[in-house]
Amino acid sequence: MGTLEIACDESGSEGEKLIGGNTEVFAHAGVLLSEEAAAECIRETRDRIRSPATEYKANHLLRSKHRAVLVWLLAPTGPIYGRARVYLADKAFFAVQKIFEIAYDGPRGQASAVELYRIGPAAFGRERWTAFLEAFNEVMRGRVDPEAFDLVVASLAGMGGRAGELVGSLGGLPARRGAIPLLDPLIPAIVQAVAHWGEGTRPVSIMHDQHNGLTEERIAHIRRVAPLAGLRLADSFYEPRVQVADFLAGVARKIAEEELNGRGDTELVQLLRPYVDLASAWGDERSWASLGLGRVAV
Template sequence: MTATAPLVVACDESGNDGENMLSGRSTVFAHASVTLSPDHAAELMDEIRARTRSQATELKSRTILQPRHQGAAKWLLSHPSIEGSASVHLTHKKYFVVSKLFDSTAEELAHELGEDIYETGVALAGANLLFFLAPQSYGTEWDRLLMTFQRFMRAEDVVQAQEYLARLIRSMVELLADGDALARDVLGTVFAGFGHLGSLSKLQLGEGVEERLRTMDPLISAVGAAVHFWASISGRPVELVHDAAKVLTPVKVEWAKRFLAHPEGIAPSRQGLASELIDVRLVNSQDDPRVQVADLIAGIGRIVGESMVHEQQHPLGLSLAPMVSGASLWPIRENMNVEKAREAMLSQF
């Protein structure tokens, strides 16, 4: 039994297209978490309603994201009760797919050989090298390969998975035939680890496990990042109150508890970075003002992130910056350098 009272963290997300990362409605997934008390959250929501003149029973982020309510959004982000009580984890969806491709192949191969490329920074550098160099090297063919990988990961049955894997192999061989491509070396390490995709596919299809894995759903990794963040800065176990989400089944919550408690199972370098997740309570956001505040921050995070994808500065970007998680899944050119990538990995923990 846990002796320390858990820290209650309320969460919501924006831009969720499930495992459809490449052709959904949004290019960015944002997951916000807050540690506000219900009373403080209710006061904030009352003030936001007054500032936006909203009569809605539940004020959603689409209201505060209207240009005419930008002042209300800035007021929320700069409110004293929000400082130190809110975090938003951003996921660049295309980068997420590239990282998943690298982790599912090159990283698995390195792990099999006894190498922890998370600790050395090679994993992060490899994903960034692929993200920035492959489009220059292969153009639209690279996008087609990523889409084939996504379809492979989302296959409905073994036959479909094998069909997409065969297409993926053909695409890789064609790209690797270009000996002058800038991304050829790093792409070669990915291809060398293709033998691990078969076992991953079985887990994605639910073979030998209690239910299907959904590793292409960014909500799962974002929840893990939120728990680790709040547990690390508070020194307390965490209980999540989360807006209803189909992917957060009891089985997946138990998996999350286990992996957070034993992160060294993912990479030896994570030894000593355990976090305790007590439970995940799914609620109707209409009934919890803390989740409503998280919804507003997640919505702001998504729209700011989408501006960043298009290399534009959003008016709310500077106000949001202090609460953006350092563990956000975002491409950074400097991280193509292994040493910079290693420093970035260490700073997350």
């Protein structure tokens, strides 16, 4: 079997800034289309929207007056159905996962991360919970000393209860960060894209929209942890396959973020469901029951 080349793009990427940024959800889309099929998808989208813009982006599809075009794109009879997948990350949950991953030196704390994410805000109050996540985020970004996180942990652990017990189980954060950013969801998203499309049997190459986070060092890291046959960067303006991935990533992020915040559009959520990767980093039960049909996210 030959190498599959998957076109990818993201939406909501803010590097390692997970808390207090411009978006609450990160989305990474991959599409398996021929160049001709992708170009036809773009042509049809342009014919339906009729905007003079030189390059169409997801925000064109998200405008209420173009809702019919978005429904067409995602529908089972549409041009990308069965040929596309999107990895979602609720950034707050992704941060909690990383806290336990670092504290437990591996994935053993996954169940604890899910539990704390679900009970923490109510147990500590939204303000203290946000301060906890921000302290972790800033330490790992090298903005403040690790002791700042330790102080927040101590104060929350002292409040008692199951949430306090879970926080109290966390060890100190490392004083130094490695060269590979632990908190950027882009890297695990690409690793998962390789795993999904290759299914453990086929080599996968990625054609990704230009992104300053994809340095040679980080691409080399991805190659070490995933069977990546190759990764090249392309400009979505000239590459229709990447532009289609941009469409899916952008609309998926918006649909998922609205659902996470209790403002979901039932029709659009249902249309997005078949595209959502089960390996998405999502801890909220209610919204995941809609986005993932009750399937368990990790």
